[in-house]
Amino acid sequence: EWTDFERETIKSIFGKLDYDDVGLAALCRCLVVYPWTQRYFGNFGKLYNADAINANPMVAAHGKVVLNGLDKAVKNLDNIKGTYTELSVLHSEKLRVDPDNFRLLADCLTIVVAARMGADFTAEVQAAFQKFLAVVVSSLCRQYH
Ligand code: HEM
Numbered sequence: 756e757w758t759d760f761e762r763e764t765i766k767s768i769f770g771k772l773d774y775d776d777v778g779l780a781a782l783c784r785c786l787v788v789y790p791w792t793q794r795y796f797g798n799f800g801k802l803y804n805a806d807a808i809n810a811n812p813m814v815a816a817h818g819k820v821v822l823n824g825l826d827k828a829v830k831n832l833d834n835i836k837g838t839y840t841e842l843s844v845l846h847s848e849k850l851r852v853d854p855d856n857f858r859l860l861a862d863c864l865t866i867v868v869a870a871r872m873g874a875d876f877t878a879e880v881q882a883a884f885q886k887f888l889a890v891v892v893s894s895l896c897r898q899y900h
Contacts (some may be wrong), residue, residue, distance in 0.1 A: 778818025845896035
């Protein structure tokens with residue numbers, strides 16, 4: 756289901772990304788722009804405003820956890836659904852995250868990656884990246900019922 760271009764593009768993007776930087780920026784943006792997503796991170800302390808969220812070490816650590824989670828999908832492009840079975844169960848049954856939020860975080864990630872890549876984020880690269888994230892999101896939604 757992936758073209759050679761898509762495979763190479765997805766691997767190359769993740770090969771160049773700084774997971775600390777991009778993880779923090781994407782999660783931060785999601786928590787700021789869609790403030791209802793903060794409700795799942797009650798144990799992260801007070802997330803008063805964008806500056807507090809940006810400076811919160813638990814947000815930074817969790818941003819990296821999310822990027823490492825995506826890294827697993829990149830390394831298993833032909834079996835993302837299988838790779839994410841447990842993660843989908845966790846978000847659904849234990850964390851009870853509303854699955855609509857997956858797409859919101861994915862969109863924040865796209866914006867951050869676009870900003871970091873600048874002119875290299877061509878229309879073709881964007882299409883491959885968003886296709887990857889769409890598969891990730893649908894795989895994370897899979898254990899919801
Ligand atoms: C935990 C990945 C989206 C809320 C995790 C973990 C990973 C992960 C790898 C750690 C699992 C473990 O400890 O075994 C992802 C990916 C996402 C995503 C790849 C989509 C791109 C979301 C969204 C929310 C969310 C949208 C809520 C709005 C949480 C929470 C935890 C968690 C609350 C537990 C945090 C803690 O207390 O340490 N996620 N996640 N996730 N995720 Fe997600």
